[in-house]
Amino acid sequence: MGCQPNLSDDPIPIVPFPDFVINLSAPEYQPLNINGGYKEIGSIGVRGVIVYRQDASTYRAFERNCTFRPNEACATVNVHSSSLFMIDPCCNSSFSFTNGAPTGGSASRPLRQYEITLAGTQLTITDTILN
Numbered sequence: 001m002g003c004q005p006n007l008s009d010d011p012i013p014i015v016p017f018p019d020f021v022i023n024l025s026a027p028e029y030q031p032l033n034i035n036g037g038y039k040e041i042g043s044i045g046v047r048g049v050i051v052y053r054q055d056a057s058t059y060r061a062f063e064r065n066c067t068f069r070p071n072e073a074c075a076t077v078n079v080h081s082s083s084l085f086m087i088d089p090c091c092n093s094s095f096s097f098t099n100g101a102p103t104g105g106s107a108s109r110p111l112r113q114y115e116i117t118l119a120g121t122q123l124t125i126t127d128t129i130l131n
C-alpha cells in the first residue's frame, strides 16, 4: 500500500452539508475552549472535519480528505499524537493547523477549509469552501 506519485491532482469530492452548529458550552466540545484544542466532527464534509481553535476568536474547519490522492481509501487526515499538526497515515503527508498548508510528505495542496463563524458561545460551520 502507500501512495504513488499523483500526476493528476485528483479533485477532492464536494459533499454539500447543512450548517453544523456547535455549542461551546457543551461538555463534548470543551477542547474547543482551549487554544490549540481541536474536535473531529464525523457527520459533515467528505471524510469529516477537524475543528481547531487557534485563539479565542479564531477557529478553523479543515476537511479530513487528504489532498494528495483524495480517492485513496486511506486518505483521511488525523491530528498527530503531539496535537501540533495534522497528518495522513496513508503516506505521511502532514499539514499545518495555521492554514492547512502541507508541511511534509507528498502533498502539495492545502487541506480544504470550510467557513466557520463564532457568535457568542456558538460556532457555525457551513459547506462554503474558503480555499
Ligand code: FES
Residues within 6 Å of the ligand: 003, 066, 067, 068, 069, 070, 072, 074, 075, 076, 088, 090, 091, 092, 093, 105, 106, 107
Ligand atoms: S493520500 Fe497519501 S498522504 Fe494523503
